[in-house]
Amino acid sequence: MVGRRPSPLVWLWLVLVVMAACGPTAASVPPNTGIKGMVTLGPTCPVEQVGGPPCIKPLAAELVITSAEDGSVVARVSSGPDGAFQVDVPPGDYVIVPEPGGDPFPVGQPVEVSVEAGAYTEIEVAYDSGIR
Secondary structure, eight states: OOOOOOOHHHHHHHHHHHHHHTSOOOOOOOTTOEEEEEEEEEOOSSSOOTTSOOSOEEOOOEEEEEETTTOOEEEEEEOOTTSEEEEEOOSEEEEEEEOOOSSSOSEEOOEEEEEOTTOEEEEEEEEEOOOO
């Protein structure tokens, strides 16, 4: 019995599969490295009283983590109902871009952050409620 040789397309497919397996991998994140923090909304009352509780509250929000170097999206994260969030990212410089919360309020301001290996950089992302 004579064996058939695989067609050139089969060889091409095999080469492409092997090349894809050997391609570049995503940047690895060292353990315990990233950004964590709180998202807050304020003011939440028209007049803050001296000695009274602050007029801010936690906010569940969507945040986009972008590279400070080229603006590319690195990650997305949602804060919980308690405002807390945590995201693992490689060491580097980032800009946290709050997604719009409404039209026009609440609105968040971008936050610049530097992340070092082996630590979580803690930040606060503040949204303005528009109350004046």
